[in-house]
Amino acid sequence: MDVKKQYINGKWVLALSGETREIINPFDQEVVALVAEGNEKDAKLAIDAARNAFDQGDWATTSATERGNLVGVIAALIERDKEELAELESLDTGKTVEESRGDMEDIAGVFRYYAELADKDGGEIIDSPVPDTISKVVKEPVGVCGQITPWNYPLLQASWKLAPALAAGNTLIMKPSEITPLTTIKVFELMEEAGLPKGVANLVLGTGATVGEELSTNENVDLISFTGGIETGKRIMRSASSNVKKLALELGGKNPNIIFADADFDTAVDQAMNAVFFHAGQICSAGTRVIVEESIHDAFVEALVARVKKIHLGSGFEEDTQMGPLISQEHLDKVKAYVEDGVKEGAKVAVGGSRPTDPKLQNGFFYLPTVLTECTTDMSVVQHEGFGPVITVERFRDEKEAIRLANDSIYGLAGGVWTKDITKAERCVAKMRMGTVWINDANVYFPHAPWGGFKQSGIGRELGKPGLEEYQETKHVYHNINPEPINWF
Ligand SMILES: NC(=O)c1ccc[n+]([C@@H]2O[C@H](COP(=O)([O-])OP(=O)(O)OC[C@H]3O[C@@H](n4cnc5c(N)ncnc54)[C@H](O)[C@@H]3O)[C@@H](O)[C@H]2O)c1
Ligand SMILES: C[N+](C)(C)CC=O
16 A cells, blocks of 8 residues: 655655554544654654745735635635545545535635635725824735644545635645545645645644644744644643744534424424434534423424434445444544443433444444433533534523523534524524524534634634634734924934
8 A cells, every 4th residue: 555645845755754554444444545644853844844935935925816816726626526535535534425525515615715715805094093194904924824633524624724824825734633634635636736836735644742732832833723622722722822823723512402392393303413413423513412492302302312213324435324433443432431421420311322233333433323311411411522423402491591501511612593483593692602503504604604613612713704814914004105303302
């Protein structure tokens, strides 16, 4: 098997140490690729290349239109190779190819969006209060950006960082999750094919403890953009303080989904399932906390459980598969322990709560779609992000209680409200402390609207105009067109 390489200063290179890592398919643990395993030394080389490309190269001062055009070429190449990319993503993550195809459409859309946005903000003229002066505000790239991504949506999360950083004129070093690097490697091949100048975008493969730590501590990095778990995020925040790096953090969520009795019942049941069991619950914005109005609680649980029993588990490459495996044995062990803790605290397993018995699934990291009832906000299953196919169900008596329960969390990434009463929905939305709130829908995101968390779900926003602004510095230029001595001294 050929070793897939890192991309540093416009060259495909093995790790300096010569080390490699096996990438496995979580469906059957088959080795699907061998990749270079870089460490802090490779990261330092990549940072130097990005620093040099920013300080000495032309990229930062290339016109925004030209940068946007190049980002547009990358979008077109992703479109061209979307089927290959989708299959790679499913091999790497175990998600269904149908889901991966959807991701690739979204990813091409993100590159297209920032290609268009690149030259739309030419700055601003300020009406200066001082006579004979011109005051203007211009946007400039931040500089060298470290970008660290997770394993659950490997290329989607990478695209939210790559496209705006390039459109804004930065240089960058990306470190994908060490267990799911394949589609990111492929997109770096496409960026090379698109003609990105050498040193502008660098790819280093390896662990968080080596490559990730170097990116977050190295003083030649000006900005760190991280998507991943809350504990890693806190650690990066501390490391980034060494040179007061700009910081963007997209962290976890424990997302409430409030179901009022007047909601469209069948749609709410259907979407409450989709909001969690898509990608086996490994979604930051999964609506894992279902909070149901008392009067419909029992009927809702009964309908939910009946539907959940029918979810078909299998290989992401088989057409009838609705849910794939978890990402790894380590993650499977965490999900098992998370459910066991919930049961010890008094939650009842209404369905699932174990590994499937189907012999065909025994080599994969599968866990049954699970519904836990009789949950209360003080339980660890309700407070902690399990990141697996597990719904916890709580009940509420009135609107006030629903809001109180929904907000009772250190997280604030996303939430949902299901009701036909639009006034009530808007009242709830106004009080829900989350970066995204869906009314009568779940898990919707697109390039035009910002994404990010309140509270400990993160700092900053990706997507939309704010997603570009994360990668821009704002400079005020003040021009005195009639300079004269002040004669103060
Ligand atoms: N808010 C969002 O938009 C969003 C999107 C996707 C995933 N997530 C979150 O990501 C988490 C799951 O991803 P994960 O398990 O890969 O997270 P993780 O924090 O374990 O790892 C994320 C990335 O950080 C790297 N890393 C680990 N330790 C590091 C360190 N000390 N310094 C620098 N980098 C380090 C990893 O190698 C990986 O590339 C969940 O909490 C999920 O909610 C959030
Ligand atoms: C941000 N999103 C929803 C695409 C993936 C979260 O894990």
